[in-house]
Amino acid sequence: MGRTKSSKVLLMTKLLTKKETKMDKGKYEEFLSWRGICKEEGDIVCDKCNGSGISVYGNTATWSSSCGGNAMTRGVCDKCWGSGKSNAPWVNLRKVMASIKIKEADDET
Numbered sequence: 001m002g003r004t005k006s007s008k009v010l011l012m013t014k015l016l017t018k019k020e021t022k023m024d025k026g027k028y029e030e031f032l033s034w035r036g037i038c039k040e041e042g043d044i045v046c047d048k049c050n051g052s053g054i055s056v057y058g059n060t061a062t063w064s065s066s067c068g069g070n071a072m073t074r075g076v077c078d079k080c081w082g083s084g085k086s087n088a089p090w091v092n093l094r095k096v097m098a099s100i101k102i103k104e105a106d107d108e109t
């Protein structure tokens with residue numbers, strides 16, 4: 001008996017977002033440095049994307065939380081918004097989209 005589609009998606013999500021990386025520690029530190037993430041200077045690595053700035057979402061809507069297709073999709077991390085740092089997130093795209101919608105609604109009235 002094979003796995004159901006939803007259990008396969010759950011398994012893939014766990015594999016793609018698991019905390020442990022197979023990358024050796026030195027290589028990981030090099031990667032963080034390449035991303036401009038420096039723990040010695042107080043940067044906190046995002047615990048959702050481990051500093052990559054990318055998350056894997058269960059549907060094609062990614063961070064927007066709107067309707068989306070049924071496919072695992074990579075998109076910008078919705079916790080650090082791509083910076084890889086919990087203490088210094090980049091622009092919150094949900095807030096940007098909300099402010100655009102408010103402006104559009106104001107323009108219509």
Ligand SMILES: [Zn+2]
Nearest residue numbers: 046049077080
């Ligand atoms: Zn992140």
